[in-house]
Amino acid sequence: MEVTARIAQLRAEIERHNYRYYVLDDPLIPDVEYDKLFRELQTLETQHPELLSTDSPTQRVGGKPLKSFAEVQHRTPMLSLNNAFNEDEVRAFDMRIREALGMAEVEYAVEPKFDGLAVTLSYRDGVFVQGATRGDGSTGEDVTENLRTVRVIPLRLGEPVADVEVRGEVLMFKRDFSRLNDEQRARGEKEFANPRNAAAGSLRQLDSRITASRHLSFFAYGIGLCRGADLPGQHDREMELLRRWGVPVAQQCRVVRGLDGLLGYYNEIGAQRAALPFDIDGVVYKVNDIAQQQQLGFVSRAPRFAVAHKFPAEEAMTTLLDIEVQVGRTGALTPVARLAPVFVGGVTVTNATLHNEDEIRRKDVRIGDTVVVRRAGDVIPEVARVVAERRPADAREFVMPASCPVCGSHVARQEDESVWRCTGGLFCPAQRKQALRHFASRRAMNIDGLGDKLVEQLVDAHIVNTPADLYKLQLLKLITLERMGEKSALNLLAAIELSKHTTLARFIFALGIRNVGESTAKDLAQHFGSLDNLLAADADSLQQVRDVGPVVAQSMADFLAETHNRDVIKQLREAGVYWAEHQAQPVTSLPFSGKTFVLTGTLAALTREQAKEKLEALGAKVSGSVSNKTDYVVAGVEAGSKLDKARELGVAVLDEQQFLALLESI
Numbered sequence: 271m272e273v274t275a276r277i278a279q280l281r282a283e284i285e286r287h288n289y290r291y292y293v294l295d296d297p298l299i300p301d302v303e304y305d306k307l308f309r310e311l312q313t314l315e316t317q318h319p320e321l322l323s324t325d326s327p328t329q330r331v332g333g334k335p336l337k338s339f340a341e342v343q344h345r346t347p348m349l350s351l352n353n354a355f356n357e358d359e360v361r362a363f364d365m366r367i368r369e370a371l372g373m374a375e376v377e378y379a380v381e382p383k384f385d386g387l388a389v390t391l392s393y394r395d396g397v398f399v400q401g402a403t404r405g406d407g408s409t410g411e412d413v414t415e416n417l418r419t420v421r422v423i424p425l426r427l428g429e430p431v432a433d434v435e436v437r438g439e440v441l442m443f444k445r446d447f448s449r450l451n452d453e454q455r456a457r458g459e460k461e462f463a464n465p466r467n468a469a470a471g472s473l474r475q476l477d478s479r480i481t482a483s484r485h486l487s488f489f490a491y492g493i494g495l496c497r498g499a500d501l502p503g504q505h506d507r508e509m510e511l512l513r514r515w516g517v518p519v520a521q522q523c524r525v526v527r528g529l530d531g532l533l534g535y536y537n538e539i540g541a542q543r544a545a546l547p548f549d550i551d552g553v554v555y556k557v558n559d560i561a562q563q564q565q566l567g568f569v570s571r572a573p574r575f576a577v578a579h580k581f582p583a584e585e586a587m588t589t590l591l592d593i594e595v596q597v598g599r600t601g602a603l604t605p606v607a608r609l610a611p612v613f614v615g616g617v618t619v620t621n622a623t624l625h626n627e628d629e630i631r632r633k634d635v636r637i638g639d640t641v642v643v644r645r646a647g648d649v650i651p652e653v654a655r656v657v658a659e660r661r662p663a664d665a666r667e668f669v670m671p672a673s674c675p676v677c678g679s680h681v682a683r684q685e686d687e688s689v690w691r692c693t694g695g696l697f698c699p700a701q702r703k704q705a706l707r708h709f710a711s712r713r714a715m716n717i718d719g720l721g722d723k724l725v726e727q728l729v730d731a732h733i734v735n736t737p738a739d740l741y742k743l744q745l746l747k748l749i750t751l752e753r754m755g756e757k758s759a760l761n762l763l764a765a766i767e768l769s770k771h772t773t774l775a776r777f778i779f780a781l782g783i784r785n786v787g788e789s790t791a792k793d794l795a796q797h798f799g800s801l802d803n804l805l806a807a808d809a810d811s812l813q814q815v816r817d818v819g820p821v822v823a824q825s826m827a828d829f830l831a832e833t834h835n836r837d838v839i840k841q842l843r844e845a846g847v848y849w850a851e852h853q854a855q856p857v858t859s860l861p862f863s864g865k866t867f868v869l870t871g872t873l874a875a876l877t878r879e880q881a882k883e884k885l886e887a888l889g890a891k892v893s894g895s896v897s898n899k900t901d902y903v904v905a906g907v908e909a910g911s912k913l914d915k916a917r918e919l920g921v922a923v924l925d926e927q928q929f930l931a932l933l934e935s936i
């Protein structure tokens with residue numbers, strides 16, 4: 271084949287693989303094959319420098335640093351959006367639109383509001399020729415060389431459209447952000463505050479080789495100007511067209527009708543927000559019909575046909591009043607920030623975790639500082655960083671107490687751990703309370719009605735010291751407690767009675783042994799079949815259990831070596847806690863025995879919990895992280911770093927269809 275033709279063929283093929291890999295997360299060929307194509311192209315281009323061109327995928331690595339960015343006049347202005355902060359404002363928006371259009375119900379295109387920075391990409395005859403930031407909306411900066419390094423941005427469109435501007439947002443995925451910050455930290459360089467800052471900092475680099483190393487991403491949300499292609503009359507179909515040309519469009523983009531459709535979308539995306547692989551700060555509603563958009567027009571710099579419905583801010587600034595130390599179930603001392611109340615992520619926050627002593631040092635948090643508090647989804651609020659410029663002269667450093675603030679026992683820190691622990695064990699009321707909470711929790715003994723407050727009262731009044739004491743509770747004692755009526759006391763006793771019938775796995779889990787989570791408890795129950803077998807096990811026989819390594823075996827052995835732990839177990843059995851015991855299952859008896867699965871992303875046909883149950887019923891182990899012991903990774907929609915890891919390690923990946931087919935084949 272003629273060299274020019276082969277080069278063109280290689281470029282097209284490599285870009286197609288880039289699209290499959292970076293945009294669809296669904297590569298067609300193994301990395302080595304891709305590398306071969308890439309090297310062949312590089313070789314041909316070196317041999318024929320006259321054939322080198324800027325739209326070649328080999329040019330995505332960045333080039334010579336610039337002195338400054340040139341200015342770019344946008345041919346169509348880059349507008350901003352008006353915001354809506356609550357339902358009433360959305361209702362008013364929908365009403366204005368309906369009135370202006372004289373319609374009872376309007377069709378809207380709905381999209382995430384990406385938290386990155388706006389850019390415009392110009393293509394001539396289908397080739398990427400220029401990219402610019404938004405700037406003030408009419409003049410931006412020429413960041414063409416940097417955008418060329420963004421793998422998901424096509425250097426050539428699927429069709430040779432004469433002249434088109436693609437509008438969208440450059441952003442950094444959360445996993446790339448945390449990787450970047452790990453690297454920055456390791457190099458002793460400044461970390462970025464959030465993915466948006468990291469994306470902006472990476473795009474505005476005069477040295478495009480730095481941008482190339484930063485793993486930026488991009489989603490399109492509109493078309494600026496277009497000549498040489500017939501655009502469809504609806505926004506969603508324009509997005510469809512962009513997708514066909516190879517431009518990334520987020521899969522959360524949708525079409526809905528009326529106010530209910532808008533609010534339903536807001537809630538749906540809001541619920542997914544924390545799990546999405548990239549940051550969003552709201553959703554955007556746009557009248558879908560382009561003729562209607564034109565009829566509605568613009569007010570100053572924002573379209574009348576669109577609005578951004580913002581989520582409550584996930585970060586807010588407040589004062590750190592004090593740092594207190596909480597003691598957890600395993601004795602871990604967690605420093606907790608007491609804050610001046612601040613509204614963040616939709617709720618008022620007064621406490622936030624500081625994780626551990628090392629984190630406090632790393633972030634250089636001091637009492638009296640102004641801090642940024644972050645609350646994402648259901649995650650516990652945390653102190654993200656200090657606003658150094660606002661540090662008062664009398665800010666105090668935090669000192670970890672030398673003894674447990676609850677029971678006074680001394681605290682110890684293992685060399686390889688970042689946490690300090692109280693050595694008091696169940697002597698420490700804080701640990702006792704947590705142990706009881708865990709024992710009663712839904713996935714353990716499932717004692718309905720034994721809430722935190724009640725545990726607190728029972729321990730403080732010395733009525734309950736160990737889990738076994740719960741089964742000795744008496745009505746007359748219970749009703750002496752504050753706010754405890756006869757009816758709730760009876761309900762509680764009934765719930766405790768019900769909890770007696772359990773499973774061996776739940777019982778083991780409920781004991782709250784360090785490093786023995788739900789899945790290890792299931793493995794132990796399955797392996798030993800009876801509690802007596804487990805109690806008789808030594809560290810060696812414990813390590814025969816699937817996925818039990820020296821650490822878990824040691825924790826088990828430590829726990830069983832304590833006579834008071836064995837006493838509690840004995841008392842629980844004497845109190846009537848029971849389960850069906852069975853012969854230890856030979857590990858090979860079920861279809862997936864010995865196989866480890868990891869579930870990632872969202873499955874359409876069943877929840878992750880259901881998938882897990884099905885797999886476990888077939889003997890599989892379902893693990894939370896991918897390692898070279900993993901046999902299969904089941905990747906649903908929006909699968910993230912676990913999928914990357916699987917690919918890295920060469921673990922078999924099943925998509926939902928393949929997974930369902932596998933289940934059915936049994």
Ligand code: IVH
Binds near residue numbers: 384386439554
């Ligand atoms: S449309 C004519 N759609 O939000 C309307 N903008 O506050 C132009 N943004 O500068 C914007 N996600 O950077 C649109 N799905 C989305 C968006 C989005 C994020 C940004 C964009 C814009 C800013 C306006």
